[in-house]
Amino acid sequence: MAKIFITGGNGQLGRACKRFFSKNHQVVSTDIQEMxxxxxxxxxxxxxxxxxxxxxxxxxxxAVDRAESEPDLAxxxxxxxxxxxxxxxxxxxxxxxxxSTDYVxxxxxxxxFPWTEEDEANPKTVYGRTKLDGERVVLNTFGCDAIVLxxxxxxxxxxxxxxxxxxxxxxxxxxxxxxKIVNDQYGCPTSASELAKQILYIxxxxxxxxxxxxxxxxxxxxxxxxxxxxxLELMNIDTSTFKPCATAEFPTPAKRPRNSVLSTDKLAAKxxxxxxxxxxxxxxxxxxxxxxxxxxxxxxx
Ligand SMILES: NC(=O)c1ccc[n+]([C@@H]2O[C@H](COP(=O)([O-])OP(=O)(O)OC[C@H]3O[C@@H](n4cnc5c(N)ncnc54)[C@H](OP(=O)(O)O)[C@@H]3O)[C@@H](O)[C@H]2O)c1
Numbered sequence: 430m431a432k433i434f435i436t437g438g439n440g441q442l443g444r445a446c447k448r449f450f451s452k453n454h455q456v457v458s459t460d461i462q463e464m465x466x467x468x469x470x471x472x473x474x475x476x477x478x479x480x481x482x483x484x485x486x487x488x489x490x491x492a493v494d495r496a497e498s499e500p501d502l503a504x505x506x507x508x509x510x511x512x513x514x515x516x517x518x519x520x521x522x523x524x525x526x527x528x529s530t531d532y533v534x535x536x537x538x539x540x541x542f543p544w545t546e547e548d549e550a551n552p553k554t555v556y557g558r559t560k561l562d563g564e565r566v567v568l569n570t571f572g573c574d575a576i577v578l579x580x581x582x583x584x585x586x587x588x589x590x591x592x593x594x595x596x597x598x599x600x601x602x603x604x605x606x607x608x609k610i611v612n613d614q615y616g617c618p619t620s621a622s623e624l625a626k627q628i629l630y631i632x633x634x635x636x637x638x639x640x641x642x643x644x645x646x647x648x649x650x651x652x653x654x655x656x657x658x659x660x661l662e663l664m665n666i667d668t669s670t671f672k673p674c675a676t677a678e679f680p681t682p683a684k685r686p687r688n689s690v691l692s693t694d695k696l697a698a699k700x701x702x703x704x705x706x707x708x709x710x711x712x713x714x715x716x717x718x719x720x721x722x723x724x725x726x727x728x729x730x
Contacts, residue, residue: 430453430454430455431454431455431482431483431632431633432454432455432457432479432480432481432482432483433446433450433454433455433456433457433481433482433483433484433485433632434456434457434459434475434476434479434481434483434484434485434523435447435450435456435457435458435459435485435487436459436460436464436466436484436485436486436487436488436514437460437466437486437487437488437489438458438459438460438487439460440460440487440488440489440491440588441583441584441585441587441588441590441621442487442528442580442583442585442621442624442625443458443460443487443488444585444587444588444621445585445621445622445624445625446458446485446487446625446628448622448625449622449625449626449629450485450625450629450632453633454632457475457479457481459475460488461488463475464476466486466488466506466510466511466513466514467505467506467509467510467513468513469513469516472513472514472517473517473520476517476521476523477517477520477521480521480523481521481523482523482524483523483524483525483526483632484514484517484518484523484524484525484526485526485528485628486510486511486514486525486526486527486528487528488506488510489506489507489510489528489560489563490502490503490505490506490507490556490559491556492556493532493554493556493683493685494681494682494683495682496554496555496556496559496683497554497555497682497683498682499555500555500559503555503556503559504559504562506559507556507559507560507562507563508559508562508563508566510563511527511563511566511567512563512566512567512570514527514567515527515566515567515570515573515575516570516573518570518573518574518575519570519571519572519573523574524574524575524576524637525567525573525574525575525576526575526576526578526628526631526632527563527564527567527575527576527577527578528577528578528579528580529560529561529563529564529577529578529579529580529642530556530557530560530579530580530581531544531579531580531581531582531616531617531646531686531689531690531691532552532554532556532557532560532685532686532689533550533551533552533557533560533561533564533579534548534550534551534552534557534686534689535551535552535553535686536553536614536685536686536687536688536689537551537686537687537688538688539688540615540650540687540688540690541615541650541688541690542688542690543650543690543691543692544644544688544689544690544691544692545644545692545694545695546579546641546642546643546644546695553684553686554683554684554685555683556683557686564577564642568640568641568642573640574640575640576631576638576639576640576641576642576643577641577642577643578624578627578628578631578643578644578645579642579643579644579645579646579691580619580624580645580646581616581617581618581619581646581689581691582616582617582618582619582646582656583619583620583621583624584618584619584620584621584714585620585621585622586714586717586718586721586722591653591656591657592657592660592714592722593722593725593726595610595657595660595661595671596661596664596666596722596723596726597726597729597730598670598671599661599666599667599668599670599671600726600727600730601730602670606670607670607672608670608671608672609672609673609674609678609679610653610654610657610658610671610672610673610674611652611653611654611673611674611675611676611679612652612653612654612655612673612674612675613652613675613676613687614652614653614676614685614686614687614688614689615650615651615652615687615688615689615690616650616651616652616653616686616688616689616690617646617647617648617649617650617689617690617691617707618647618651618656618707618710618711619645619646619647619704619707619710620647620707620710620711620713620714622710622713622714622717623647623704623705623710624645624704626702626704627645627702627703627704628645630701630702631701631702634701636699636700638699638701643695643696644691644692644693644695644696645693645696645704646691646693646704647704647705647706647707647710648693648703648704648705648706648707649706649707649708650690650707651707652673654671654673654674656707656711657671658671659708659711660711660715663711663712663715663719664715664719664723
């Protein structure tokens, strides 16, 4: 049984980690109310009291568009916080598992060719730049046994995510509604439950992983439009008001990568578990959480 300390425990991934890890391990899960990752005193107290074997950092600034106008806050949460956690991991001899993103890449690679861990990151957004700096700070902290897991297009039953937005659009559709969804950005939709399972496999693996960066996403890839319509079909919801569009028709403050598909070959080469394909994970999500999530969305209208 390992002692695992989760930060950002109320977020999408944090909740999934708590659920999966608690079955066989001793878990302390905190969010900003219990431990602010940018506050050294708060970190030293919480982590010093528990003395974990692993710190899984799920806390982050994740509002991709808002980050463009809040760069200082994004930097504090995505760089300063992780640097403090890395220092605490060294002090208390814990392994640090830090979560990063596909948005560290600029996306300027022809689809369907995926990005590997060897490829140079070149983020085009404040969010992506701060996440890349966060990766570097934990990997460069002297003496820190850190791995960085890059995730993508996360969804879960709780918190804000793309699938809930699609349900909200569907639920408020009228006969003349047209919902344009971007169909020229490619990525790997990844269920938070699958990612939590992936992290657990890594923790429980007798060989663990060498310090470094690893891509941890559901296999396969798709566009936002196909992701949305596949989800709604699985929910038995009419998709006729959903239409594909180009990125240019849907301008956002942050310029998202066109192709941020990640290769998981490095993980597979280590004989490590690799997540199921995105459609299987999505089906499982609909079976397990579809009705609850739909009710939550209706209640929020
Ligand atoms: N969401 C995606 O599509 C996606 C894609 C690729 C990678 N990732 C990465 O995956 C990881 C998990 O993402 P997620 O979607 O689970 O994020 P999330 O749902 O936004 O959860 C992040 C959690 O961190 C908390 N937090 C914020 N500031 C904090 C602080 N100073 N100290 C402690 N906790 C704090 C947040 O609280 P509040 O809600 O109160 O702010 C929230 O509960 C992140 O590293 C993210 O960059 C996410």
